[in-house]
Amino acid sequence: MSYYNEYILVVEDDIKIRNYICYSLQAEGFRYITASTGQGALKTLVSEPIDLLLLDLGLPDIDGMEIIRKVREWSEMPVIVVSARDQDKEKAAALDLGADDYLTKPFSSTELLARIRVALRHFYKQGGNKTPAIIQVGGLRIDFEKRLVYLDDKELHVTPLEYKLLSLFFKNVGKVLTTKYILKEIWGIDYSSDTQVLRALMAGLRRKIEKNPAKPRYIVTEVGVGYRLVDE
Amino acid sequence: MGEVNNNQVIDGGHQNRNWKDTLYCLFIMMVLLISATVISFVFRIVDFPETNIVLVYMLAVLLTARITYGYIFGFLACVIATGAFNFFFAEPYLAFSVEASNYIITFVVMTITALITSTLTSYGKQKTLEANRKEAETKALYTLTHRLSGAADMDDIASIAISTISDIIGTQAACLCFDENGMPMRTFLQQVSPEKQIRLDYTDTTDIKSQIQMINSDYIKGVEFYDWPVYGSETILGIIRIPKERAATMNESQTRLLKTMIESIALAMDRCWSMNHRIRTNEEIMRERCRGNMLRAISHDLRTPLSGIIGTAEMLMDMTQRNDACYGLAEDIYKEALWLHSLVENILNLTRLQDGKLVISKEMEAVEEVVGSAVGHILHRYPEREITVRVPDEFLMVPMDAKLIEQVLINLLENAVKHTLPEQEISVLVTEDKQNNCVVFSVADRGEGIDPVDLPHVFQMFYTSSLKHADSHHGIGLGLTICEAIIKAHGGSIEARNRPDGQGAMIIFKLPMEMNQNELL
Numbered sequence: 001m002s003y004y005n006e007y008i009l010v011v012e013d014d015i016k017i018r019n020y021i022c023y024s025l026q027a028e029g030f031r032y033i034t035a036s037t038g039q040g041a042l043k044t045l046v047s048e049p050i051d052l053l054l055l056d057l058g059l060p061d062i063d064g065m066e067i068i069r070k071v072r073e074w075s076e077m078p079v080i081v082v083s084a085r086d087q088d089k090e091k092a093a094a095l096d097l098g099a100d101d102y103l104t105k106p107f108s109s110t111e112l113l114a115r116i117r118v119a120l121r122h123f124y125k126q127g128g129n130k131t132p133a134i135i136q137v138g139g140l141r142i143d144f145e146k147r148l149v150y151l152d153d154k155e156l157h158v159t160p161l162e163y164k165l166l167s168l169f170f171k172n173v174g175k176v177l178t179t180k181y182i183l184k185e186i187w188g189i190d191y192s193s194d195t196q197v198l199r200a201l202m203a204g205l206r207r208k209i210e211k212n213p214a215k216p217r218y219i220v221t222e223v224g225v226g227y228r229l230v231d232e
Numbered sequence: 233m234g235e236v237n238n239n240q241v242i243d244g245g246h247q248n249r250n251w252k253d254t255l256y257c258l259f260i261m262m263v264l265l266i267s268a269t270v271i272s273f274v275f276r277i278v279d280f281p282e283t284n285i286v287l288v289y290m291l292a293v294l295l296t297a298r299i300t301y302g303y304i305f306g307f308l309a310c311v312i313a314t315g316a317f318n319f320f321f322a323e324p325y326l327a328f329s330v331e332a333s334n335y336i337i338t339f340v341v342m343t344i345t346a347l348i349t350s351t352l353t354s355y356g357k358q359k360t361l362e363a364n365r366k367e368a369e370t371k372a373l374y375t376l377t378h379r380l381s382g383a384a385d386m387d388d389i390a391s392i393a394i395s396t397i398s399d400i401i402g403t404q405a406a407c408l409c410f411d412e413n414g415m416p417m418r419t420f421l422q423q424v425s426p427e428k429q430i431r432l433d434y435t436d437t438t439d440i441k442s443q444i445q446m447i448n449s450d451y452i453k454g455v456e457f458y459d460w461p462v463y464g465s466e467t468i469l470g471i472i473r474i475p476k477e478r479a480a481t482m483n484e485s486q487t488r489l490l491k492t493m494i495e496s497i498a499l500a501m502d503r504c505w506s507m508n509h510r511i512r513t514n515e516e517i518m519r520e521r522c523r524g525n526m527l528r529a530i531s532h533d534l535r536t537p538l539s540g541i542i543g544t545a546e547m548l549m550d551m552t553q554r555n556d557a558c559y560g561l562a563e564d565i566y567k568e569a570l571w572l573h574s575l576v577e578n579i580l581n582l583t584r585l586q587d588g589k590l591v592i593s594k595e596m597e598a599v600e601e602v603v604g605s606a607v608g609h610i611l612h613r614y615p616e617r618e619i620t621v622r623v624p625d626e627f628l629m630v631p632m633d634a635k636l637i638e639q640v641l642i643n644l645l646e647n648a649v650k651h652t653l654p655e656q657e658i659s660v661l662v663t664e665d666k667q668n669n670c671v672v673f674s675v676a677d678r679g680e681g682i683d684p685v686d687l688p689h690v691f692q693m694f695y696t697s698s699l700k701h702a703d704s705h706h707g708i709g710l711g712l713t714i715c716e717a718i719i720k721a722h723g724g725s726i727e728a729r730n731r732p733d734g735q736g737a738m739i740i741f742k743l744p745m746e747m748n749q750n751e752l753l
Contacts, residue, residue, distance in 0.1 A: 016540030023547055084535070088635055106539040106573060108546055196629065199598045203627040206600070214600040214623040214662070220608055221601040224635045 006051040006120060008032040011041040011067070012082065013060055017105070021054065024109035030116070038062025042070065050077060052119060055099075057083045057090050065090070065097060072098040078119035082107075088224040095178045095225065102176065102225075118174040118231075135170045137231050140209060140218055142170045151209055161186065162205045169219060169229035178226040202227065257300035261309050264299075268292035269316055276321060285321050286342055289313040290349070297350035298357065306350025314343045369489050372400045376493055380500040386470075389504060390421050391429055393472065393497045398423040400493070401486060403478035406457065408434055408471040409501075412509070420473065444468060450491065451479070460494055464502040472497065524583040531576045531583075538576060541569040574646075578710040581639065582693075585717040592633045592721050599628040599662055599671060606641035607660060614649055620659040628664060630671050630743050636718045637743070643711040644675040644739050651737065652679035669745045670724070676738035681730045690728045691716040715741070 008025060012018040013036050025032045033048060035041040038059045044050065053071060057064035068079055079099040083091050091102045100119045103112060133145045141150040149156045149166060158166065168177065168185050179195050186198075206213040219227050272285040293313050297306030318328055322335045376396045383389040390407040397405040406422035419431045443452050444461050452459040458479035462470040472494055474482075482490070545566035552559040600623045607619050641660070648658045656678040663672050682690060693713045712728070719726040719741045726741040 014536050014540070016537065017543065020540060020543035020547065024543075027547075027550070105535075106542040106570075109543065109550065196596050199596075199601070199629065200627060203598055203600065212621055214603045214621045214660075215607055215619075216604050221605040223602060223605045223638045 004028070004030050006030060007049055008052045008054060008116070009041065009044055009048070009050045010034045010054045011036075011038070011059065012054075012056040013037065013058070014056075017056075017082075020109075021112065024112055027109075028113050038064070038067055041067060045071060045075075052116060052123075053077060053079045054116075055079060055081050057081050057094060065094060068094055068097045068099055076123070078116075078123045080115055080119055092178055092180075092225045095176065096180050100175060122172065122175055135173065137170070137173060137229060138218060142166060156208060158205070158208060161201060162208070165201060165205060166209075169227070173229050173231045176222050176226055176228045180226075182226065253301060257305045260299050261296045261305050261312075264292040264296050265289075265309060265312055265316060268313065269320060272317075272321060282321060282338075286317065286338060289317055289342065290346055293346040294349050294353060297353035301357075303351060303354045306354050307347065310343060310346035310350055313346060314339055317342065365485065368400075369485075369492075372396065372489065373492060373496065377496050380496065383500060383504065385508075386501065386504055387421070389497065389500050390470065393493075394421060394423045394429065395426075397472065397474075397490065397493060399426070401474065401478065401482070401490065403475055405475075406432070406473040408459075408473060410468055410470055412505075414467045416471070420471075422473075450487075460490065462494055462498045462501060464498060464505055469498060469501040469505060520586070524586055527579050528583045531579045534576045535573070535580075538569055538573045542566060542573060545569060575710070578643075578714060582710055582714050582717065585714065585721070592636065594631040594633055594722070596629045597632050597634040597637075599623060599630055602632070602634050602638050603641060603660055603662060603673075606638045606645060609638075609642050610645040610649065616654055617649060617658065619645065620657060621661075622659070623662040624664055626664075628662070628671060630745060632722055632743055633718075637722070640715045640718050640741065641673070641675065643715050647711055647739075648675055648677040648679070648737075652677045656736075664745075665742070668742075670742045671745060672740060672742050674738050674740040676731055676736055678731075678734075678736040680737075681735055682728060682737045684730075687728060687730075691726070712739075715739075719743070 008030050010018060010021050010025070010032055012021060012034070015036075018034055018036070022032055022034060033044060033050075035044050038061045041053075041055070041059075042062075045053070053067075055064055055067060059067075064081060068081070071077065071079060078101075081091065081094045081099045081102045082105065083094075083102060084105055091104075095102065100122065101115050103115060134141060134143050136142075139152040141153075142148075143150070144167065147163060149158050149163065164186055165182070168182065179198060183195070183198055186201075202219070203213065206216060206219065209218055210216045217230070219229050222228055268288045268291065271288050275284050275288070290313075293306065293309045296309035297303075300306070315328070318335070318339060319326060322338075376392070379392045379396065380389060383392055386409050390409055394405045394407045397403075404423050406420050408420035409417050411417055416434060418434055420434050421429055421431055423429050447461075450460060452461075454473075454476070456476055457473035458476060460472040460474065461468055462472060472490075474490070545562050548562035549559055549566060552562065603621060603623060607621055611617065611619065645658065645660070652658060658675075658677045661674045661676070665672050691712050693710065716726050722743055724741055724743040726739065728737065728739050730736065731738050
C-alpha cells in the first residue's frame with residue numbers, strides 16, 4: 001500500500017533512528033530501502049532505482065560528504081542530510097556540495113516528511129524545466145514575466161538586485177539556500193568570504209517585505225547555514 | 233685570635249671582643265719590645281755595634297705590626313722602640329737626653345723606617361683579612377645557592393637556609409614559612425646546634441603581616457628575634473629570624489651578607505612556590521578536564537538513544553487518538569525525553585565551552601537575523617506564545633559567533649517561557665549603546681521575577697532556585713551558565729535583574745561593536 005512511487009534510501013547507522021525514520025516513511029506510504037554503512041549505501045545507489053537519499057552525516061566508514069560528492073557525479077536526485085546539532089559546518093558544507101536540505105536531530109516525523117515533500121517537489125520542477133509565471137507565498141507574489149513583486153496585492157518597489165534575490169528564493173520555496181550559493185547566484189563570482197554584502201541586501205529586502213525584520217514571516221535565517229523562504 | 237668559629241667567622245665585630253683584642257695586642261707589643269730590649273742588652277754586653285740594636289728594635293716593631301690589628305699598635309711600638317733605644321742604649325744611658333747629634337739622625341731614621349714598615353705590614357694584613365672575608369662570603373653564598381638548588385620543598389629550603397645562616401653568622405637562626413594564602417604557618421624551624429633543628433610553635437600574637445606591610449627598614453625588631461621578611465615576586469614567602477642578641481650586634485658587612493643570602497633564599501622559595509602553584513593548577517585543570525570528558529562522553533552516548541526515544545514517542549502519539557490514555561502516556565515520554573535531550577545538549581555545550589575547544593569564530597553578523605532566528609526557534613517550539621521583538625530600525629552588524637549568540641537567546645527565551653504563563657508577555661529588545669560602543673540585548677518577561685536571594689547566583693553552575701516546586705522541570709541551572717560563558721568569551725557582559733517597571737525578570741547582555749585589535753590580526 002503506497003501513496004507515493006518514490007523509492008527512498010535511508011542511510012543511518014543507528015538502528016533506533018533508522019527504525020523511526022522507516023516507520024514514519026512507511027506510515028506516510030513511501031517505499032524505502034535502508035543501509036547502515038557508506039559502502040552499503042553506495043552499492044544500493046548503484047543497483048537500485050533510488051529517487052531520494054536520506055543521509056546521516058556521521059557514518060562509521062565513509063564521510064557523508066564523500067557520498068554526496070559521488071552521488072552528484074551522476075545524479076541530481078534530492079539528498080537530505082541528517083546531522084547532530086553541533087555539526088553546523090558540515091551541514092553548510094553538505095549543502096554546498098549539492099545536498100538539498102538538512103534535518104537536525106532530534107527531528108519530528110512531520111518535519112522529516114515535510115522536507116522530503118519539498119525536496120521531491122523541487123526535483124520535479126527542475127525536471128519540468130518551466131517554473132510557473134506567478135508564484136504566491138502568503139501575501140507575497142512574484143510575477144516572473146512582468147518582473148514585478150506584490151505584497152498583499154500591492155505592487156512592491158524593489159531594486160534589481162533585490163528582485164534577483166527574491167526570484168532566487170521563489171524558485172526554491174521551502175528550501176534552504178546557503179550563503180555561498182546565494183552569493184554565487186546573485187553576483188556570479190565567488191563572493192563566499194564577503195557575506196556582509198548579502199546581509200545588507202537581505203536587511204533592505206526584509207524592511208520592504210516583513211512587518212518586523214527581526215521576526216520574519218517570509219525569509220527566515222538559518223544561522224550558520226543560510227536562508228529559507230518559508231511556505232506555510 | 234679571639235673567638236674562632238669553625239673556619240668561617242666573618243670578621244670580629246663584638247664589643248667586648250674588641251676590648252679583649254686591645255688588651256691582647258698591647259700584651260704582644262710589650263712582650264716583643266721587652267724581648268728586643270733584653271736582646272739589645274746582651275748585644276751591648278758582648279759589645280756588638282749599636283746598629284744591630286737598632287735592627288733588633290726594628291724587628292720588634294715589624295713583628296708587632298704583623299701580629300696586632302690595625303695601625304695603632306705598630307705606631308705605638310715604633311715610638312716606644314725609639315724611646316727605649318734612646319733611654320737604654322744611647323749615651324747618656326738611662327736618660328732621654330741625647331748628647332751626640334749623630335744619635336738624632338739614628339732616631340729619626342729609625343722612627344721613619346719603623347713607621348713605614350709597620351704601616352705597610354698593617355695595610356697588607358688588612359687587605360688579606362678583607363680578601364679572606366670576601367672569599368668566605370662568596371663561598372657561603374655559593375654553598376647556600378648550591379644547597380638550595382637541590383631543595384625539594386619549602387621545608388627543605390627553610391632547613392637549608394637556617395643551617396647555612398647559622399653557620400655563617402654564628403647564631404641560631406630560624407625560619408617561618410608562609411602558606412599559599414600568604415598567612416604565617418603555625419610553627420617555625422630553628423637551628424639549635426650545628427646538627428640539630430627543632431620545630432617551635434609560632435606564638436607571636438602580633439599581626440606579622442600588617443607589621444611587614446608597615447615596616448620601612450629591612451627587618452622587624454621583635455621580642456626574641458629580629459625578623460627579616462623574605463619577599464617573593466608576588467607575595468611574602470617567609471621570615472628569617474635572627475636571635476635578638478646576635479642581630480643587635482651585627483655589623484654592616486654581616487647585614488649585607490645576610491640580605492644577600494635572604495635574596496637567594498627568596499629566589500629558591502619563589503621557584504618552589506610557583507612550581508607548587510603550577511602543579512596544583514595543572515592538577516585542577518586535569519581534574520576539570522576529566523570531569524568534562526566524562527560528562528561529554530556520557531552526554532554523547534545519551535544523545536543518540538534520546539533521539540530515538542523522542543521519535544518513537546512521537547510516532548506513538550501519531551498512532552493513537554488524542555483522547556486515548558496511551559496518547560497522554562506517550563506525550564509524557566516525549567516531553568521528558570525532549571527535556572533530557574536539551575539537558576544533554578546543554579552539558580555538551582558547556583563542557584565544550586569550558587574546555588576552550590569551542591572556538592569562537594567571530595564574524596560580522598546582522599543582529600536582526602540572529603534575533604529573528606532565535607525567536608523563530610522558540611515560536612516553532614511553543615506556537616501558542618507571543619514574543620514581542622524590537623530591534624533598531626537601522627541595520628546593525630556586530631562581530632559575534634552567530635550560532636552561539638543564537639543559543640544564548642534561545643536559552644534566555646526558553647527560561648522566560650518556563651517562568652511565565654502563556655498570556656504573560658515576553659519581549660526581546662535590542663538597542664545600540666553608542667556611548668559605550670556596544671549593543672544591548674535584553675530578554676524580559678512578565679513572570680514572577682527572580683527572587684532577590686537568587687539574583688547573585690543565577691549564573692552559577694547547577695544553581696536552581698530554592699523556591700521552585702519539586703515536581704516541575706525548571707532546568708538544572710546550566711542554561712544561564714552557558715549564556716554567561718558564551719557572552720564572556722565574546723568580551724561582553726551579562727546580568728540578571730528584576731524589571732524596574734513592574735513585575736517580571738530581565739536578562740541583559742552587551743556585546744562590543746568592534747573586534748579587539750588582536751582579533752583583527
